[in-house]
Amino acid sequence: xxxLFTKAASGVLLIIMGANSSAQNLVPNxxxxxxxxxxxxxxxxxxxxxxxxxxxxxFGTPDIFNTCSVGNAGVPSNWAGFSKAYTGAGYAGIxxxxxxxxxxxxxxxQAELLEPLEPxxxxxxxxxxxxxxxxKYSIDRIGILLSDSSHRNTKDGVFPIAPSYxxxxxxxYNRSTGLWTRFGYTYEAxxxxxxxxxxxxxxxxxxxxxxxENAQGxxxxxxxxxxxxxxxxxxxxxxxxxxxxxxxxxxEIKTNEDYVLKNIQxxxxxxxxxxxxxxxxxxxxxxMRFYKTWKVVVTGHTDDIGSDAYxxxxxxxxxxxxxxxxxxxxxxxxxxxxxGFGKQTPLVKGTNESSRAINRRVELRFxx
Numbered sequence: 001x002x003x004l005f006t007k008a009a010s011g012v013l014l015i016i017m018g019a020n021s022s023a024q025n026l027v028p029n030x031x032x033x034x035x036x037x038x039x040x041x042x043x044x045x046x047x048x049x050x051x052x053x054x055x056x057x058x059f060g061t062p063d064i065f066n067t068c069s070v071g072n073a074g075v076p077s078n079w080a081g082f083s084k085a086y087t088g089a090g091y092a093g094i095x096x097x098x099x100x101x102x103x104x105x106x107x108x109x110q111a112e113l114l115e116p117l118e119p120x121x122x123x124x125x126x127x128x129x130x131x132x133x134x135x136k137y138s139i140d141r142i143g144i145l146l147s148d149s150s151h152r153n154t155k156d157g158v159f160p161i162a163p164s165y166x167x168x169x170x171x172x173y174n175r176s177t178g179l180w181t182r183f184g185y186t187y188e189a190x191x192x193x194x195x196x197x198x199x200x201x202x203x204x205x206x207x208x209x210x211x212x213e214n215a216q217g218x219x220x221x222x223x224x225x226x227x228x229x230x231x232x233x234x235x236x237x238x239x240x241x242x243x244x245x246x247x248x249x250x251x252e253i254k255t256n257e258d259y260v261l262k263n264i265q266x267x268x269x270x271x272x273x274x275x276x277x278x279x280x281x282x283x284x285x286x287x288m289r290f291y292k293t294w295k296v297v298v299t300g301h302t303d304d305i306g307s308d309a310y311x312x313x314x315x316x317x318x319x320x321x322x323x324x325x326x327x328x329x330x331x332x333x334x335x336x337x338x339x340g341f342g343k344q345t346p347l348v349k350g351t352n353e354s355s356r357a358i359n360r361r362v363e364l365r366f367x368x
Contacts, residue, residue: 096200
C-alpha cells in the first residue's frame with residue numbers, strides 16, 4: 001500500500017514529537033556519532049558491524065561518514081557527494097537501487113533497540129534521508145522494518161521481509177530530493193519488536209526510478225545508482241499505555257501464585273508441543289515482555305500412568321519445551337527456571353480420563 005504524508009498528518013506528528021521530546025530514544029548511536037575507527041574510505045564491515053549499535057543484516061556493505069575523516073568518507077565532502085550532517089558530525093550511507101543489474105543490489109542498516117517495544121504501545125518512528133549528490137538515479141521510496149528478529153540474510157539483494165512502513169513519493173525527483181527529508185510515522189507495537197532495519201524493501205520492478213540528466217557527479221560507482229544518506233534515527237514511545245496481559249481463565253496475574261497454563265497440549269507420551277498450544281504460549285510471552293523484571297518457574301506434571309522415574313523425566317522435558325519457546329521468542333534464559341514433579345502432585349484425585357487430563361499440566365509461578 002502506498003502511504004503519502006499530508007501537511008495535516010505531518011503537523012500531528014510534529015506536535016507528538018514536541019510533547020515527547022524528553023522521552024527515551026530506543027535507537028543506539030542514533031546519529032552515527034560513534035565509530036570503531038574514524039572512516040577513511042569505503043567501509044569494510046567487521047563481522048557485519050558498521051558502527052557501535054549498527055550492522056548490516058545482509059551481505060551488502062553500507063558506509064558511515066564523519067567530519068573526523070580526511071579521506072573519501074568525510075563530512076561534508078565524500079565519495080558519494082557533498083552533504084553536511086543533519087545533526088552532529090556523522091551519518092550513514094546505503095545503496096537503495098542500482099539500475100540494470102540482473103540481480104538487484106541493496107544495502108540495509110540495522111540496529112537492535114535498547115529495549116523491546118511494549119504490546120499496544122505507540123511509538124514515533126523517524127529518521128532523515130537524502131539522495132547523495134553524486135547519484136545519477138533517483139527513486140521514489142524508502143522503508144523501515146520493526147521486527148522481533150534480525151532476519152539476517154546471506155545475500156545482498158532485496159530484504160526477504162516486507163517493511164513495517166514504506167514512504168512512496170508521487171514525484172521521483174525534484175529540487176527538494178537532494179535535501180534532508182523527514183521520514184516519520186506512528187507505529188503501534190505488537191510487542192517484542194527489538195530490531196530496526198532501514199532501506200529499500202521493494203524489487204526493481206516495483207521501484208520507480210529516474211535518471212538525473214543534470215547530475216554533476218562523476219563517481220563511477222554511482223553512475224547507475226541511487227544512494228541515500230541516513231541520519232538521526234529515532235524510536236520514541238509517545239503513548240498507548242497497554243493493559244497488563246493475562247492468561248486464559250485468569251482476570252489478573254500476580255507474583256508468588258500458581259497458574260495452570262490452559263490449552264497446552266503435547267503429543268501422547270511425548271514432550272513436543274502441539275500447534276494448538278501456541279496461542280496461550282504467546283500470552284505468556286506477552287506477560288514476560290510486559291513485566292520486564294519478572295522471572296518465571298515452569299513446572300511440568302503428569303498423570304498416574306507409568307513409573308515414577310519415567311513420569312519425572314517426561315514432566316521435566318515438557319516444562320523444558322515451554323521454556324524453549326520463551327527463549328526462542330527473545331526472553332532471557334536467566335529469567336526462566338524449569339522443574340518436573342511427575343505424578344507426585346495431582347490437582348485432583350481419581351484414575352478416570354477426566355481426572356488424568358486435569359493432572360497432565362504445566363504450571364507457572366512468577367516472581368519479581
